[in-house]
Amino acid sequence: MKDRIAEIQNRIAAAAEQAGRSPDDIRLVAVSKTKPVASVQKALTGGLNLFGENYIQEAREKVDALSGSGAQWHFIGHLQSNKAKYAVKLFDLIHSVDSPKLARELNKQAAKIDKVQPVLVQVNISAEATKSGTSSEETVDLVTAISDLPNLSLQGLMTMPPFFDDPDRARPYFQELRQLRDHIRSLTIPGVAMHELSMGMTGDFEAAIAEGATLVRIGTAIFGERS
Numbered sequence: 129m130k131d132r133i134a135e136i137q138n139r140i141a142a143a144a145e146q147a148g149r150s151p152d153d154i155r156l157v158a159v160s161k162t163k164p165v166a167s168v169q170k171a172l173t174g175g176l177n178l179f180g181e182n183y184i185q186e187a188r189e190k191v192d193a194l195s196g197s198g199a200q201w202h203f204i205g206h207l208q209s210n211k212a213k214y215a216v217k218l219f220d221l222i223h224s225v226d227s228p229k230l231a232r233e234l235n236k237q238a239a240k241i242d243k244v245q246p247v248l249v250q251v252n253i254s255a256e257a258t259k260s261g262t263s264s265e266e267t268v269d270l271v272t273a274i275s276d277l278p279n280l281s282l283q284g285l286m287t288m289p290p291f292f293d294d295p296d297r298a299r300p301y302f303q304e305l306r307q308l309r310d311h312i313r314s315l316t317i318p319g320v321a322m323h324e325l326s327m328g329m330t331g332d333f334e335a336a337i338a339e340g341a342t343l344v345r346i347g348t349a350i351f352g353e354r355s
């Protein structure tokens with residue numbers, strides 16, 4: 129595990145350098161979904177402290193087991209409104225807000241626990257029917273709706289391009305997300321920060337860093353294949 133972590137950190141640093149960016153501007157989200165607490169513990173020992181989870185129930189068990197460890201948790205999966213109350217309790221950042229309805233429910237549940245919940249809007253750049261996320265066209269409307277919700281703090285955008293064997297083919301989707309982010313920034317909507325771009329996984333994170341990723345979500349390269 130230690131060797132794998134070092135290798136990924138070196139690749140992130142090299143990709144940043146090649147893009148003329150500081151490696152400090154890129155955070156590694158270690159995607160621990162389906163992996164046991166013991167694996168997360170090893171990753172913590174290996175120097176990682178930020179973990180991504182896709183399922184609420186599974187995440188609750190890990191967050192509980194590792195409370196006091198200093199681990200931070202991000203939610204990166206599809207979130208149903210009826211799980212919003214758990215999500216605001218567990219996660220430092222929710223990457224996957226994709227509808228006004230979910231945003232309103234997260235706002236309501238965050239208010240109940242006196243929290244301002246940091247969130248990203250997930251954009252379905254490729255418009256694949258099987259992927260969640262708001263359409264590129266609807267993104268500005270969703271961002272504007274979120275900016276009116278006092279207990280949500282919008283930090284940026286997230287996307288998941290189609291899978292390609294050749295990561296260069298994913299790059300135009302990453303570029304589009306960055307351009308959409310820059311466009312939204314230019315609108316200077318009050319309360320909207322837009323500094324984060326969550327994009328890039330095991331197979332394509334270097335291409336995502338070349339296009340401006342600030343959060344890369346890497347599972348397989350750290351924890352091994354999922355069964």
Ligand SMILES: *Cc1c(COP(=O)(O)O)cnc(C)c1O
Binds near residue numbers: 161205288345
């Ligand atoms: C599982 C998952 C990842 C990690 O994928 P790897 O290919 O294992 O790095 C990243 N992002 C999301 C949204 C995921 O569901």
